[in-house]
Amino acid sequence: MRQAGILAAAIDHALDHHIERIQEDHENAKWLAVALQKACVNTHIGVSDARTNMVYLTLPSVEFAGSLQRFMEKNKVKIGAAKKLRLVTHLDITRRDLERFAELFEEFLKTQ
Secondary structure (H helix, E strand, O other), X not given: OOXXXXXXXXXXXXXXXXXXHHHHHHHHHHHHHHHHHHHOOOOOOEEOOXXXXXXXXXXOOHHHHHXXXXXXXXXXXXXXXXXXXXXXXXXXXXXXXXXXXXXXXXXXXXXX
């Protein structure tokens, strides 16, 4: 892996100064995973369990992903247009941000 020292320094800093924040990020990711899993019942969308601060969405097609991206962009949320999305919680993402994302995602699903 290139630039591993930079990653190691970031991890070292986080472990020394942000342990509580890291836990909050993991809890937020778990909340997001559960919210999206509920929204995706009876769909062809896969939602991973959150084991860290990441949640993975597996979308049914690239076209679906593009439609989702355009919908989110209209609502001022930036996401990629790939079939597999990685959603990451971190210091700059609040629970309210996640609630809004989940609400918009459910709204989008109703149009499909």
